[in-house]
Amino acid sequence: DAKTTQPPSMDCAEGRAANLPCNHSTISGNEYVYWYRQIHSQGPQYIIHGLKNNETNEMASLIITEDRKSSTLILPHATLRDTAVYYCIVRVGGTSGTYKYIFGTGTRLKVLA
Amino acid sequence: SAVISQKPSRDICQRGTSLTIQCQVDSQVTMMFWYRQQPGQSLTLIATANQGSEATYESGFVIDKFPISRPNLTFSTLTVSNMSPEDSSIYLCSAGGGFGSGTQLSVL
Numbered sequence: 001d002a003k004t005t006q007p008p009s010m011d012c013a014e015g016r017a018a019n020l021p022c023n024h025s026t027i028s029g030n031e032y033v034y035w036y037r038q039i040h041s042q043g044p045q046y047i048i049h050g051l052k053n054n055e056t057n058e059m060a061s062l063i064i065t066e067d068r069k070s071s072t073l074i075l076p077h078a079t080l081r082d083t084a085v086y087y088c089i090v091r092v093g094g095t096s097g098t099y100k101y102i103f104g105t106g107t108r109l110k111v112l113a
Numbered sequence: 114s115a116v117i118s119q120k121p122s123r124d125i126c127q128r129g130t131s132l133t134i135q136c137q138v139d140s141q142v143t144m145m146f147w148y149r150q151q152p153g154q155s156l157t158l159i160a161t162a163n164q165g166s167e168a169t170y171e172s173g174f175v176i177d178k179f180p181i182s183r184p185n186l187t188f189s190t191l192t193v194s195n196m197s198p199e200d201s202s203i204y205l206c207s208a209g210g211g212f213g214s215g216t217q218l219s220v221l
Contacts, residue, residue: 043212046114103156
């Protein structure tokens, strides 16, 4: 299974962009990269996902390198409410159209006032 | 993402007993997932539950310990059997891109 590597923690000043890196060097061609975040005592919350192209939504942008071995999640203007653990996940395909999500160890982002 | 309702939200159980956790999805989904999250750690996939077939368990997890039911396309249960203090953890259900809020289990 493809695995992800993330820095254990990061700090970001409020109002600045938060750039969270992720390495997934063993990812296969048809495996998607997903990002979720988990705020204390809650279930993970979906942020964004992509396969090859860069993606943007109302929450964040996802930049995937051309070789797909790494990606960066960008929160353009971090707020205190963005303090959470951010998980970079590879969706691994199985047989007969099945799949599963393999969580990395996550990055604990702390947004500082 | 799908909206997931999970219950109970927490429970305290005695060693040797079993607890069944329920997961309800607001839409029909093919695949449902059960995870365990130990304190301060990431999520570990226990098994994948497909409607109409046996659940698929990840390495280190067995059906006798974590039996799963999947009676229809919107519902699943996970049972933690013959519990020991080592089973104290948060158990989460996921489907359609969404996650339940988890069941915090403490075993005495």
